[in-house]
Amino acid sequence: MADTHLQDPGLGEKYDGKTTRIINPDGTFNVVREGVGSKINNLYHFLLNVSWTQFVLVLIGGYIVANGLFAVLYLIAGIDGLAGVNDLDTTNDFLIAIFFSFQTFTTLGYGGLSPIATDINIIAGFQAMFGFMSFSIATGLLYGRFSKPSARIKYSKNILLAPYENGFALMFRIVNRRDNLLMDMSAKVLLATSRKVNGMYIRSYDQLNLAINKIDFFPLNWTIVHPIDEGSPLYGKSASEVIKLNPQVVVLIKGFDDSFSQEVHSRYSYTLKEIIFNAKFKPAYKVFEDGSTHININDIDAYTKLEGKVGDILKKESQKV
Amino acid sequence: MADTHLQDPGLGEKYDGKTTRIINPDGTFNVVREGVGSKINNLYHFLLNVSWTQFVLVLIGGYIVANGLFAVLYLIAGIDGLAGVNDLDTTNDFLIAIFFSFQTFTTLGYGGLSPIATDINIIAGFQAMFGFMSFSIATGLLYGRFSKPSARIKYSKNILLAPYENGFALMFRIVNRRDNLLMDMSAKVLLATSRKVNGMYIRSYDQLNLAINKIDFFPLNWTIVHPIDEGSPLYGKSASEVIKLNPQVVVLIKGFDDSFSQEVHSRYSYTLKEIIFNAKFKPAYKVFEDGSTHININDIDAYTKLEGKVGDILKKESQKV
Amino acid sequence: MADTHLQDPGLGEKYDGKTTRIINPDGTFNVVREGVGSKINNLYHFLLNVSWTQFVLVLIGGYIVANGLFAVLYLIAGIDGLAGVNDLDTTNDFLIAIFFSFQTFTTLGYGGLSPIATDINIIAGFQAMFGFMSFSIATGLLYGRFSKPSARIKYSKNILLAPYENGFALMFRIVNRRDNLLMDMSAKVLLATSRKVNGMYIRSYDQLNLAINKIDFFPLNWTIVHPIDEGSPLYGKSASEVIKLNPQVVVLIKGFDDSFSQEVHSRYSYTLKEIIFNAKFKPAYKVFEDGSTHININDIDAYTKLEGKVGDILKKESQKV
Amino acid sequence: MADTHLQDPGLGEKYDGKTTRIINPDGTFNVVREGVGSKINNLYHFLLNVSWTQFVLVLIGGYIVANGLFAVLYLIAGIDGLAGVNDLDTTNDFLIAIFFSFQTFTTLGYGGLSPIATDINIIAGFQAMFGFMSFSIATGLLYGRFSKPSARIKYSKNILLAPYENGFALMFRIVNRRDNLLMDMSAKVLLATSRKVNGMYIRSYDQLNLAINKIDFFPLNWTIVHPIDEGSPLYGKSASEVIKLNPQVVVLIKGFDDSFSQEVHSRYSYTLKEIIFNAKFKPAYKVFEDGSTHININDIDAYTKLEGKVGDILKKESQKV
Known part of the structure; x- marks a missing residue:
């Protein structure tokens, strides 16, 4: 992992206890706010x-x-x-x-x-x-x-460690759950890792490079890909090393909702147990005879396990490169 | 055509069948979305x-x-x-x-x-x-x-291959169909081409350079011009070569709707049969005696066919340069 | 005037007649739009x-x-x-x-x-x-x-040619007419000039440099200043030369309306007869004994005529520099 | 203090009297606007x-x-x-x-x-x-x-001059007072100082560099830190020199309200008497046994006075560096 991490993106760096999932599946933060008053x-x-x-x-x-x-x-x-x-x-x-x-x-x-x-x-x-x-x-x-122009983005249940070009990449897919037209989408993906130092839990953040971080149109699914190359904080790590870091992948999606003419945001986080090592997504859309393209939004979860030992693939992959 | 295409703007690159028009005239995508649930x-x-x-x-x-x-x-x-x-x-x-x-x-x-x-x-x-x-x-x-602050942009029915400076250019016109004041307009124009590879249809995208891609005010019509010069993926292509690529011109217009104080977007796509080779738009506005400018929004479709063989004008044009 | 003008900001370059004021005092354009249909x-x-x-x-x-x-x-x-x-x-x-x-x-x-x-x-x-x-x-x-979060900006009735640093500058003032909080204001000022060529009226546009083109807060008035220096299309011109160009100053103000949390825009244009040569604005706000600042929005029109021949001040000014 | 100040951010530079607090605690400006009409x-x-x-x-x-x-x-x-x-x-x-x-x-x-x-x-x-x-x-x-998507940001009552890395820094904390999800926060902090020149009060503005001026998420509190280093207008000043300048810290926070999908702004100003010399904020959030993080928004005011003479700490600090 690189020595220089990202600055705190507002999620806190020092904790006096072990924390769980950062962002809940509904996009809220795992933070209880008191003193707000029942306004x-x-x-x-x-x-x-x-x-x-x-x-x-x-x-x-x-x-x-x-x-x-x-x-x-x-x-x-x-x-x-x-x-x-x-x-x-x-x-x-x-x-x-x-x-x-x-x-x-x-x-x-x-x-x-x-x-x-x-x-x-x-x-x-x-x-x-x-x-x-x-x-x-x-x-x-x-x-x-x-x-309320809230983006209802569906995230694939799992984030895959899938073969990509000559190595591997982290991949997850998103799709628009509503019939609103979303456009000008952009994605920012952070890796949060934590370690215990002097009784405190210190959380660090790294931004993950993406193969494509902006798309103009979003009628289909979008596969967001982080290639694990030299620039990646996961580069050269074995699976067990990765697991020790207690990693979470924090996702921030922005877009423009054309039905409401407003900017919309969406958040998600993947924890360790949602990572599938060595698998590949199945295609989510197909073309019918009349030339129209069909997508079922539930198909973005579907993946195929690949053959091969699940073990130290990150390590192997890095050596391969 | 340049070897390096644009990254997928979210419209998909691999299709298992031949697709038709990407964006319907009403701005929706030619995609059927299933599993959304009748919410x-x-x-x-x-x-x-x-x-x-x-x-x-x-x-x-x-x-x-x-x-x-x-x-x-x-x-x-x-x-x-x-x-x-x-x-x-x-x-x-x-x-x-x-x-x-x-x-x-x-x-x-x-x-x-x-x-x-x-x-x-x-x-x-x-x-x-x-x-x-x-x-x-x-x-x-x-x-x-x-x-609902949706931009109602009228696109000229056709996209023209018209003489421009010393060569040729692709041109189409847009006008605001509603009485809303639109401002800060910008245009992004993509060329989607597709070819069949191993039974799959591979679609590629190129961004087309525009003579002017931003205007501050939009009370009149706006002629959007892509000059076919060295930077153009159409440069040096004959008309028949162009037709073989099954090209579609995908247009993305953004602006600020001053009546609603919101950003608005509009989309359109031109297919091959809407391209007119060797023609020129007629002026769409004129000045009356009282000094006021008059525009009829239906006049933006009007063009004049130019003399000369329609054939390999792109080729000729390139050679001329 | 510089040889290279700005690209058309969407207001048209070729007219078949002599046009009047570009933007009406209420912010609408002097354009009659037909064919819109009585929707x-x-x-x-x-x-x-x-x-x-x-x-x-x-x-x-x-x-x-x-x-x-x-x-x-x-x-x-x-x-x-x-x-x-x-x-x-x-x-x-x-x-x-x-x-x-x-x-x-x-x-x-x-x-x-x-x-x-x-x-x-x-x-x-x-x-x-x-x-x-x-x-x-x-x-x-x-x-x-x-x-409707429309900015109600009051523009000073006149645009002044006032002394500024060692030379002269074009100055006008704006103030927020409503009690909305406006912030993050920015200004863009164009000079439109027109001349008759072969029976057509050709309009050209130049962007005028401003001493300050952005302010964070807008509780008081804002004096927008275009210094007439080497970069100005008015530099070295005599008053009569300026008048011959039939100049119009087109103003575009953007800001953020904190009461509605939306971006707002405002437009205005000054014609030749609203230019006052050789005058100076009076202060528009003063501090009361309790330390509060008072501004009367109608005071932004007030100016003092300065002594000296009104004639060729631009020329003189340029020579001075 | 640096010789070159910031340009006027719209708050005025020349005043004919001594002014008080620039921004009231409710975010309004200390300006009385007349002539607006009782619309x-x-x-x-x-x-x-x-x-x-x-x-x-x-x-x-x-x-x-x-x-x-x-x-x-x-x-x-x-x-x-x-x-x-x-x-x-x-x-x-x-x-x-x-x-x-x-x-x-x-x-x-x-x-x-x-x-x-x-x-x-x-x-x-x-x-x-x-x-x-x-x-x-x-x-x-x-x-x-x-x-109405107004950000209700709570600012810590005081701004502290606290130890930071090898020197000192100005620090204050903010927290979201409402349950809206705020994201993409950014901060801009200005120092306004004033001195009397020829009977007029001249106000100058400097932008203060911040250790972090943008955060992606805002579920917890955010401590905004201005390190007093060579780039700071406060560098090398003694406490008495600072007091003579009658400083005010003007804060401008922007963010995106995910509940309303709109940009929101917030303003605040700290006057001299709200500065605490030589103190340190107490942690505002803690982790419970179930792994959830708890924050009480009223805890962001809490600080601890540090030992040591309050006197010329800025001077000393600068000498240390």
């Missing part, structure tokens, strides 16, 4: 990022809870302040209160139930405002969820 | 990109279907749970149910029809919520459709 | 950019017209299809129809007027949908109007 | 930036005032133009008018109160429109408040 903006971000199922459940749940609370207010004010109560099939006061709450919250206001008491009129005036604002917030959230 | 976000993108006519039809159709489904629910609950049914002109239960559904979905709630049964009250409470959310989603879609 | 998106842009007064008038006018049209539909269907007509003070059928239309369009639905006929029920169901969508579109427009 | 857009920006408490108070207050004003209109028109008045519990005309106003503004329209007079019908038709538009504007504001 309303964080709630917004939470609702922006939960799954659609959870989001819909939160909406329906919130709707029921909010109507329940207002129903209690109407009960306290007394539902004899409502006209039309006797026309209903039910005589359950809470049900009546919640029906009136429904009709007010959504600004339906059929009038079958209609406020006659002053306190109910005032509560209803504010509930309708609150209801309108709630739907506004829900609108904003929905729009925010749809228009 | 809700893709539905959003679909509705963002369909024509206005289709969009309005989807809205109206969705509105009728949603009201029909809720009408069925009301029928199941029994429309005797509604007050005011007898005041209507019609005695058709489904019509009555759909009228009540209309009035609930839109939060109209006249009250001429008013829920008295518990089940109808509950269904109505959720329909009103569902209605409000539907209109929220429609609002988001409408806003998204309007505010 | 719905252009209507959106129109409504995004009209003044607030016009916008509000369009909204109110549209609201009245839409309600009027639906009122006509209700009249055709027959207002005897409405319950509650006799409770109203008026017996004017059109007024009754428009009141019902108001109550339906806004989804008010008091129920004082309530649809009993089938045709009225159906029309009302769609009017309520149409009404909701209209308000959605208005919401989108309002949000679009507010969130 | 509707500025109101929008105000409402976008006030605290949530103030925002909610403005919404509720505006809602009450608007309803009160329409209530007055209904009183003027005469509430005998309303049907259903006698069903209410109250006989207070203003209360009745405001209840009707509530029900109209929110498009509730129960119908318990229903307009029968022509003038009330017309006022109500426009109030409902006005109400709908008001909620639209509130929706836009809410969405704008949530989606």
Whole structure:
């Protein structure tokens, strides 16, 4: 490994304990941030990022809870302040209160139930405002969820140590998981290694050279290749030497999302157990008879194990060169 | 053609079949992507990109279907749970149910029809919520459709091989199809050629030098010119040699949309049959008496065929130089 | 003037008539674009950019017209299809129809007027949908109007030929007209000159060197200075020579709007009659006793005429150097 | 201090009085801008930036005032133009008018109160429109408040003069206060000093070299370090010499907000009294047993005073080197 490492890319160099995966598969960092305070903006971000199922459940749940609370207010004010109560099939006061709450919250206001008491009129005036604002917030959230231009890049499950030109190379593949048009992609790949010094864990970073680090278009998959040549921090290392360094490959992808006209970023990290020694990716796209090209995004994971001893291939490879 | 081609710009180099046009006229790639899953976000993108006519039809159709489904629910609950049914002109239960559904979905709630049964009250409470959310989603879609800052660049129908300085040049013209102000335009033009090797189709890419590859302002048309000089992969080629390469000209335009304050991109590809040998574009703008400049965006297609044999002009041209 | 001009920055080089001001004071180009088609998106842009007064008038006018049209539909269907007509003070059928239309369009639905006929029920169901969508579109427009991050740069009315170091310089000032925080500003200034050749007007462009062409912060005014030294196309020219060239100074400002987190652009052009020979700008900001700095954005226009013959100062200046 | 300072970064060089802090802790400039006019857009920006408490108070207050004003209109028109008045519990005309106003503004329209007079019908038709538009504007504001991608960077309270390698360095720390993912951070640090010349205060600017001025990721804190070496304007200065210059450290941070896919900027300035001579930051993050890293954003302020005379350390340090 070269003596001069990269400067800290912001991931920290000194740790007082053994750390695990740097970047989680969802692109977040394995860092717990405290003292941030439970800001309303964080709630917004939470609702922006939960799954659609959870989001819909939160909406329906919130709707029921909010109507329940207002129903209690109407009960306290007394539902004899409502006209039309006797026309209903039910005589359950809470049900009546919640029906009136429904009709007010959504600004339906059929009038079958209609406020006659002053306190109910005032509560209803504010509930309708609150209801309108709630739907506004829900609108904003929905729009925010749809228009969030986050790149959904699928990374191949494994990073391969594959034959490349006269030697070997580290290779992984990425593909666009969404139908957005991504363009002007660029990749930056770091190798993080760590060793224990005086009870502290010192992490070092090296940037890995790539055969191609920019592409103009991204309709297919992109195989990102780090050739293990003299410039590589892995050059001349045996597999066991590599394993001792506890390496992680940190990937940073940038691109331009043409559907949203915005720059998008994506992160990933591969740990040691995701490295496959001596394997080769299978082609991920093929041409049909009509001249169109077909790609299945799940095919980017597929690889073939190659023959030969898995052992010290890096070493051998370096000697070969 | 130069021996060293460009690295793959992300469009693939090896194909197991003969491919057709790389970029469709609407800017999408001729690639079918599978395994993406029918995500809700893709539905959003679909509705963002369909024509206005289709969009309005989807809205109206969705509105009728949603009201029909809720009408069925009301029928199941029994429309005797509604007050005011007898005041209507019609005695058709489904019509009555759909009228009540209309009035609930839109939060109209006249009250001429008013829920008295518990089940109808509950269904109505959720329909009103569902209605409000539907209109929220429609609002988001409408806003998204309007505010999508996609460049609508019109490309001249043909790419011309036209006289230029002492030789020839490939020329095409672009113009802004919308009234947005575009600025800081830049162009990148690639030549994709393909040949069959061992049953595989190998595609190569070369970047074409441009006389001007950046302009600050874009109120008029822009003629993009690739002079066929020593630096050109087409230099010294006869027309028949060019045709054998099955060339495609891939165009990538970037700019800044001042109306939306966002970067915008546009793509296009010209295939062999869109190349006109030995022709010249007609001027696309003229000055009126009041000193204002007038441009008709459809005029950028207009060209004049030049005299002379169409044959080996590239060859001749090269020899001339 | 240097023999080698700048390449065409996209504003055209050959004109078949005499042109006037290149960029209008509102930042649009003096170009009439035809064949664009009256797209719905252009209507959106129109409504995004009209003044607030016009916008509000369009909204109110549209609201009245839409309600009027639906009122006509209700009249055709027959207002005897409405319950509650006799409770109203008026017996004017059109007024009754428009009141019902108001109550339906806004989804008010008091129920004082309530649809009993089938045709009225159906029309009302769609009017309520149409009404909701209209308000959605208005919401989108309002949000679009507010969130459009267009830089509102105020340019000093005049560009001065002012003393600068040992010679002279062209100077104009800009200031941020809005309370947005602008940062990372950069300026590009072109000189467009034109001359008549064979009945055509040939326009040439030169980029003017600036003493400072980037600033990090922009809370105050920024004086943009082009020193007329050997590198300037105006160097050694007499005032009458300059006037003969029919010069225009085209300004392009870019910056980062920190309130919207977006890049913003601004354009302006100064024509000959806005050049003041031999004058000096007055300071535009001052410090108050509490240590705060005050700037009035209208003060950036203020200048003082200097003594001395206005005549051939450029020439003299050049000779001095 | 070097003789050649930086060019004015847009903060002004000549002042007619003694100025205070350049950038306020909230990132705004200490500049009062006049003549901007009380534009509707500025109101929008105000409402976008006030605290949530103030925002909610403005919404509720505006809602009450608007309803009160329409209530007055209904009183003027005469509430005998309303049907259903006698069903209410109250006989207070203003209360009745405001209840009707509530029900109209929110498009509730129960119908318990229903307009029968022509003038009330017309006022109500426009109030409902006005109400709908008001909620639209509130929706836009809410969405704008949530989606404003402003970086909330927390700066350490103090800037330390801390030991660094063989000498000293100025150090401060920043951390992301929100849960947004920030990436591609870069820092620019200026030193502003001022002296009095002929009654004017002349401010000069120097850019401070940083040990690291870019990081790729920002999940933890970032310590920004200016080593005081030969290239530093503080090199060889005694503490008293530094104090005489009335220095301010102006910080400009840029980054990419991955949650909003937008570039974000942040500003800060440290004045003399925030400099701590001879101190050292405490570590701000630690690793837990499960391998996760924990950071409390408030810990970035913590430092330890070092032993030794505080006096002329800069001088001493320079002599040491």
